[in-house]
Amino acid sequence: MRDDYVRYIERTREYYIAEGYKTPYKWAHFEDVPFTALKKPLAQCRVGLVTTSDIALKTESGEHESHDPAALAGNVYSIPFDTPPERLYSRNEHYDRYATTLDDVNAYCPVVRLRELAAQGRIGSVAARFHGVYTSYSQRVTMERDAPEVLRRCREDGVDVVLLTPV
Amino acid sequence: MVFGSARDIVEYAGVPRFAFTNFPLGNPCGRPFDTVMQREIVETGLRLLETAQAPTPTVVTPYVWSDDESWKRLIFTKEQPFLEGEAYEHWIKAKEKYRQMKTEGKV
Numbered sequence: 001m002r003d004d005y006v007r008y009i010e011r012t013r014e015y016y017i018a019e020g021y022k023t024p025y026k027w028a029h030f031e032d033v034p035f036t037a038l039k040k041p042l043a044q045c046r047v048g049l050v051t052t053s054d055i056a057l058k059t060e061s062g063e064h065e066s067h068d069p070a071a072l073a074g075n076v077y078s079i080p081f082d083t084p085p086e087r088l089y090s091r092n093e094h095y096d097r098y099a100t101t102l103d104d105v106n107a108y109c110p111v112v113r114l115r116e117l118a119a120q121g122r123i124g125s126v127a128a129r130f131h132g133v134y135t136s137y138s139q140r141v142t143m144e145r146d147a148p149e150v151l152r153r154c155r156e157d158g159v160d161v162v163l164l165t166p167v
Numbered sequence: 168m169v170f171g172s173a174r175d176i177v178e179y180a181g182v183p184r185f186a187f188t189n190f191p192l193g194n195p196c197g198r199p200f201d202t203v204m205q206r207e208i209v210e211t212g213l214r215l216l217e218t219a220q221a222p223t224p225t226v227v228t229p230y231v232w233s234d235d236e237s238w239k240r241l242i243f244t245k246e247q248p249f250l251e252g253e254a255y256e257h258w259i260k261a262k263e264k265y266r267q268m269k270t271e272g273k274v
Contacts, residue, residue, distance in 0.1 A: 095193025
């Protein structure tokens with residue numbers, strides 16, 4: 001059925017049990033969901049973007065270019081929002097490589113789409129940089145170190161709203 | 168505002184706003200190189216930002232990946248191992264690093 005969606009929690013539990021891993025992964029779960037209503041029109045908002053899709057940079061000749069080490073704290077890194085999209089790619093290995101590709105960065109990290117929206121006035125502006133978070137298997141590290149760092153950078157950017165793309 | 172393709176994982180976590188696109192993992196913001204679709208999906212998120220006054224039920228975008236739905240059946244199966252080769256080695260190393268950090272009380 002077209003509306004049916006994959007139950008990844010159950011599917012991965014069965015998959016990894018079959019692979020010999022006895023302990024099912026404990027997925028993050030929060031009873032209380034924080035919420036803040038938008039305080040001003042989007043046309044006046046600065047919009048940020050945070051992704052887990054392991055965005056990397058390549059030089060004009062296509063070689064991998066290392067992130068500025070000063071911009072890496074824990075698992076959090078940042079890339080200027082106006083980086084030409086052809087210089088961006090993903091090193092993410094955790095996607096359905098049989099069914100699709102990561103060849104178009106906008107399919108998982110819509111930097112160009114947001115820049116277009118800012119140019120059209122649909123949103124006020126984009127932040128000076130977008131942020132990425134490398135995978136951590138420790139929810140404690142995510143909660144206590146990486147998420148606060150993302151928040152700190154977003155506040156530094158002066159964003160009003162943030163789009164999140166977990167991949 | 169979360170854009171995702173793993174509906175059950177995101178819903179179980181609990182997020183204030185979620186636009187779900189029923190696509191293979193990796194493309195939560197639309198089909199690669201489909202600019203129109205990507206713009207529509209982002210716009211769906213922007214409208215949710217503008218209208219929601221409380222944590223809202225998942226908004227499901229209307230897109231269908233393909234007539235062939237076998238990707239839904241095959242992801243995470245023996246038939247299509249999720250990781251292989253170098254990707255699998257990287258994952259094993261990451262797990263070992265996590266185990267080490269756990270032993271050291273760092274997680």
